[in-house]
Amino acid sequence: MKTDYLNINEMTRTGEKIKKVENIILHSIGNMYSTLEICKKEMDNLMNQSDVYFSLHYVIDKEGNILNCIPEEEISLSCRKIDTNYYAVSIGCIPCDESGKFSKKTIDSLVMLASNLCIKYNLEAKNVLRHYDITLKRCPLYYVDNSVMFEEIRKRIKIDISK
Ligand SMILES: [Zn+2]
Incomplete structure (x- = not known):
């Protein structure tokens, strides 16, 4: 895992504190x-x-490398429903093909990261949500169109948490 924090600014990293981590949101x-x-x-x-605000706590690439862009104690601006951001850690994955699917290595890292976050914040696999589940934005696209594949990821997280 690499760390390369964004600079504090209004559009990506406001520096405001998370109130309580209740969800992990996947993009x-x-x-x-x-x-x-x-x-x-x-x-x-x-x-x-000054038009677009957007940021993520974590980004995962096709090789499964993870970059931490914002400290977990601070909010990211991953959702338009702004309140959500005070209660969530956000993870964005880079797709491996045009369908928007994530590679096996990406999913392995996602499961590992999300499981660790669930354990750290005392959450369950059902607290791992898609951006779509919050705002109906079609993100992450492939996993909106193929909910079963998202459930597969959740199942793996559930198993990891219980270990
Ligand atoms: Zn999204």
């Missing part, structure tokens, strides 16, 4: 050609404008 970020560096740079670039 997809970028496209199959994205890298951790590109995703970080895209978030960095949002600092210089």
Whole structure:
């Protein structure tokens, strides 16, 4: 796991504290050609404008590498439903193909990270949600269209938590 925090600013990292972690929210970020560096740079670039706010605590690439962009104690701006952000840790995965599917290595890292967060914050696998479950935004796209595949990820998290 690498750490490369965003600078404090209004559009990506406000520095406000999380109230209580109640959910882990899953997103997809970028496209199959994205890298951790590109995703970080895209978030960095949002600092210089005033229309779009967006950020994630964690980004996972196709190789399963994890980048931590915001300390867990602070809010990320991953959802338009702003209140949600005070109660969630956000994870964005880079898809491995045009369908928006995540690679096996990405899912392995996601399961590991989400399980650790569930244990740390005393959550259950059902507290791992898709962005879609909060705002109906079709994100992460493949896992909105294929809910069964999302349930598979949740099942693995549930098993990991119980170990
Ligand atoms: Zn999203």
